[in-house]
Amino acid sequence: MQTDMTNPLEQKYNELVNDYNKLQTEYAELHKKLQELEQQSGARAGGPEVSAEVPNPDNLESTLRRLIRQIAAILQAEKVAFMLFKSEESELVATPPAFGFTDDEINLLKVRATQGISGEVFRDGKPMMFHDAVTDPRTMKENVALFHIRNGLTVPLILEKRDEENRVVDRKTIGVLHAFNKQRGGAFIDEDIRLLERMSRNVAAVIANMQMYQAILEEKQELLHTIESLAAGLLMVNHNGRVAQMNQSARRIFGIDTDVQNKPFGEVIVDSSIQEIVRKAIDEGAEGELLEVTVRMENQEHIYQAQNAIVRGDDGKMVGTVVIFNDITDIRNLERMKSAFVATVSHELRTPLTAIKGFTSTLLQDSDDSFTNDDRREFYTIIDQETDRLTRLINDLLNIARIEAGESLKPDFKQVDFKKLASKVITIQRASTNKHTLVLDVPDDIPLIMADEDKLDQIITNLISNAVKYSPHGGEVKLFAKMEDEDHLVFGIKDQGIGIPPEHVNKVFEKFHRVDHSDTRKAYGTGLGLFLVKNLVEEIHGGEIWCESVYGEGSTFLVRLPKVAPLSLQQDGD
Template sequence: MPLPNGPEDSERLTKELERYRLVVAELQGKIRDLEEELKTRVTMAEVPAVVVTRPELKATLTRLVNNVAMIVRAERVLLLLYQPDTNELAPLPPALGIPDEVLNSLSVKADSGASGLVFRTGEPIVITDALNDPRCDPEFMARLRVTNGIAVPLTIKRRDEEEQVVEERIIGVMHVFNKRYGEQFNDDDVRLLQHLADQAAAVISNAQLYIRLQEEKEALEETLESIRAGLIVVSADRTIRLMNPAAHRILGVSEGDQVTGLPADQVIQNPDLRQVFEDTFRERSPVTREIALEEGKRIYRTETSMMLDENGKLQNVVAIVYDITEIRQLERMKTAFVSTVSHELRTPLTSIKGFISTLLEDTEGMYDEETRHEFYQIIDQECDRLTRLINDLLNVSRIESGRALEMYITDVNLYEIAQTVCQAQQAYTDRHQVINDIPPDFPIIEADADKVTQILDNLVGNAIKYSPDGGEVRVAAQDEGATVLITVSDQGLGVAPEYRERIFERFQMIEDETRKAIKGTGIGLYLVRHLARAHGGDVWLDWSEEGRGSRFAVRLPKKQAGGGE
């Protein structure tokens, strides 16, 4: 370049240098813009496309707020999400530069302050003087120690095939506060932040959707795994779509076996259950049917429903299979119970009716006084038998309806009660020796005399009933200090191990060849347990050996809480 020769050349050179400086400044600005754009793209590249768990979302947002702070050189970053049920903008952790105790107590009304303004209008704002800006909530800004900042909307944008925005929905607000080194935020910061906010909104929205669906899926799976009923879904092409663990157990399929996609005929071996599905597909209507599974040992009720598509086409059949074996057994036991009770009532009534008719017909004094007295004793015993049975039924009814048993606590002499029970039961048998081993001076206890009588009467009656070949039936008692232990033993059939707890359930009777001819209501031991527990005691099978006999034990407290009535 030639040297300037005069003032004109110097002025021309100065203008040329100024132009070069402007060009350099513009290039430097473009370089900075490209660097910021690169940072933005790197930041978003670190954000995963799909976030499916809450920990993943938190980790992603942590990286996001840190990178946002770095790009716009902000000291604090805060995300607020709209809560429609409260009409508030609530903080979405994590935040940068804001203590957790402050963050957890923040709540911003969606119609107030700078946050509310941005949320309502969808327009970003720059705050240069937070404490004096009329758009800001001074208390909010003071709590966060804000001097300046930017607020931009978190906007979800739905685009068409040509990438044109066809729908926008604002889900919250992103804040950055306090630019470092005492600087102010500018329009470039707003542009970068809006771009980052749009990306963050998409990540948050998608993550919330995935997380909600995942949690709903897990909740459904937990429900399916926990229910005792079997759930089977068969598609229109007759393949298994779904089977819960209960269905695996019912069908005898290992829970580890993958059955989804297999032909239904291959998985469902029972022809009756297969027919339930076929009938539903053919008739296009729900089917309810009872079927026997597990080689006929269990009875299941099967109910089907249909899953249709939007055109009404049948896609899947859903079957609920639940075990009703116990229900059917209970129904049979109730039927047997009614039949037995009818027999138990009829037997003493027939006896009473017979003896009374005999006495009424004796107009000529054919029977002497001793014979008449014997008849009267039999009538009295049969009336007592009826009374005991009716009392048992009334107490069971009270227990079943959830009402407390009425207790009349008095001083009770166990020796006298046992003596009365043993004598009454002895009158019904000549093949047994019913022996009262309780000493006459046994300690007096506080109890309901009638209910203690019922306890002993049922235990002694059972001992006689289940000793068909006769033998001794003994009633004994031990003083344990604060409690007494009463035992009733026999030399009868004994109780197999598998029945030793079940016999205390209502309507439960042991059904085997040796007991077929033995009739009973199945409520005796059930009632004994409730009567003993009403006293604060209990009953259990203390010893039993098949073919040699059993010993039942009842423990009762000597003193009753609350005294007598």
């Protein structure tokens, strides 16, 4: 009787094999197309049109669904499902499609790879059969009750790799295949196990193909997201002159907010120099040329460096060209500021030296003592002031050099009387101007603070000197201070000068930065003072500095210092 039943089962199985062979033929064609697309996608860096043409794995899922249904029909099983191993959770998890299970039930069907019949079959790679799920000690009783399982078969899903001579060179168990509940209350037999094992190889092959497609799709999607999120602009043009890819940065550079894929590049890129690069690349194979493109975005000028490269396929033939746009605005601005800095420093060095040289020569040439003592004292005072000015400039340059080299300006912390120090600086600065009223507004009860006195002197001197310098028409310069709380001192220098335009307020502490307008051109300076002050405040004292300004009315520079320097900074000074 068993032999009589086997013949129709064999016949159904042969039908299944024929269906699977058709699938293999279809898959071979799809795989060939996929290889061609992969070759193109590698050349075009994952353009969106490639991902759109990759074969959809839905056809494989339909075939897998037919396989599952045919297994149920051949084995006369009420339920069929497969479970795949998830290494992250070390679990076997049911995955659609299935037969005889609802979607909710499939979502609930999962076991540890160390538990139950599923785990044992997966680990040992051998099939198992059970006739009474309720009494069999190997079954997971909660799943038996939840899914109304009476009996069943479980075989491993084994993926085999074969060489050109059809020899198995690798075997990997990727999950298990279940058939539950023989119809009409029947029992599974050994022949059912043999059939299920043979059909499981087909199921494993289809699943592997689906996983391969999914992995390719995910890789392409990840590549697309990566290209799209690049800070550099990327433009790809096919050999036929049509746009294959243009990422978000490139679209922003050229002010494009529509889909430009497959459009002729000449309609998308209006800049003649970029058009020429692309044209020469496509027509002549030229690459590596560098050029700079200036564009305006959000009312600001941006400078981009563009460079192209030829994209070739695996066969070495050109499939297109890619142009990369790097924003070099900051680099060019820094170069301009450095050039201006060199010119400014040259002027700043020459001005005091000229005064020192001039008055020294005048005194030396006075062989008959024609100058009065008052005249001589005035000359000596000018020489002394210009020497101090030259010394400050050289010290600033040396300190900046140390900061740039990564060397810390070693602090010397001690208790400092802030009001006494501020009063001394104000007194010295009053001697340098007769157009300004310097005011000290510091309470007598300001406590001592732990600071580097010389560097705090330098901070205050620089800020007051700036206030005087950028108040060319005179006015009041006030130094005020108060305890913000018991742990922090806040002091500020307020002037009635020309102020700072809003777009420059956050940049005044940058190296080489100077606000350029008619009044500031008359004020000497290197653009390094506030950069150095910021370093002395934040890096040496662990404080904060910021600026508040109304253009045309004046500026206030505020500093917050801890009453006691942070322990880490104190250790740096030891």
